[in-house]
Amino acid sequence: MTATIHQLAPERRLRRLELLVTRRLDGLLQGQYLGLLPGPGSEFAGSREYRPGEDEVRRMDWAVTARTNVPHVRQVDADRELTTWILVDGSASMDFGTAEIEKRELAVAAVAAVGFLTAGFGNRLGAHLVDGTRRVFRARTGRTHLRGVLRALLDAPRVAEGDPTPLAAAVAGVARSARRRGLVVVVSDFLDDSSWAAELRRLAARHQVLAVEVADPRELELPDVGLITLVDTETGLRREVSTASRKLRADYAAAAAAQRSEVRAAIRAAGAVHLPLRTDRDWVVDIVRHVLTQRRLAAAAPRKGGAA
DSSP: OOTTGGGSOHHHHHHHHHHHHHHHHHHHOOSSOOOSSSOOOSEEEEEEEOOTTTSOGGGBOHHHHHHHSSOEEEEEEOOSSOEEEEEEEOSGGGSOOSSSSOHHHHHHHHHHHHHHHHOSTTOEEEEEEESSSEEEEEEEESHHHHHHHHHHHHTOOOOOTTOOOOHHHHHHHHHHHOOSSOEEEEEEOOOSOTTHHHHHHHHHTTSEEEEEEEEOGGGTOOOOOSEEEEEOTTTOOEEEEETTOHHHHHHHHHHHHHHHHHHHHHHHHTTOEEEEEETTSOHHHHHHHHHHHHHHHHHHGGGGOOOO
16 A cells, blocks of 8 residues: 555545555465464364363363363364454544554555455455444445445544544444454554453454554654654643653653553453554565464464364
């Protein structure tokens, strides 16, 4: 995606995005678009004995464990039809970017990639867009529906400063919509209070969850550009700082690294898969690398154990 996509006529934005995603995915991925997550599916297919170090405790089959006095885990088969729910954070902090694109544009690109990777075979896609209010798109099949969701994201108004959107409430809203087990993708910068972590954990207890974290390089470190005004887009608070201070830049980088580390840890502790994307990197390559890694994990999984 180029930095000028929002300068295009509305009818051309979607076409540019679709061509970019589908052509590059076709060129970099071979075969069907599978492997966003390593899990085999969600349909119950029996149980087998628990293997320490290989199995997740959250997959324990407590009924069988109690009956046999031997720890067992649930086995699942791949769903013939997948329902994917996407939560897109449209809060004010997403209206930021100092590289090729803004975080908001990167979020839309991530949604497009997920949509085209999971399209077909009767799979359904629904979406929640949180931008001061919450807009819900019912889960439906087909690329026409996907294009409608993408068009709404591209045309979404920017959120005013000082109008924060709680990510925790948004995640809880998706959990209420996603009644059938499936895939939930949360696209956000996760620059919110840590209350979202508990809601993400509850969501991952029932669904496969992919957390797509979008970031900009200036959120991670400051350049030496003299006196600047920093603005908290969620609250509207402003503060002037001198970036000529080496100590200030070092403290900023350390605090940003610690914050990003906390986000990664919270996502993994919740049982979700983490996909970091940056506005100064080739996001298509990063998504493809993620997909190929998940394919390898999925291919290795059957060798870890047999059926019960």
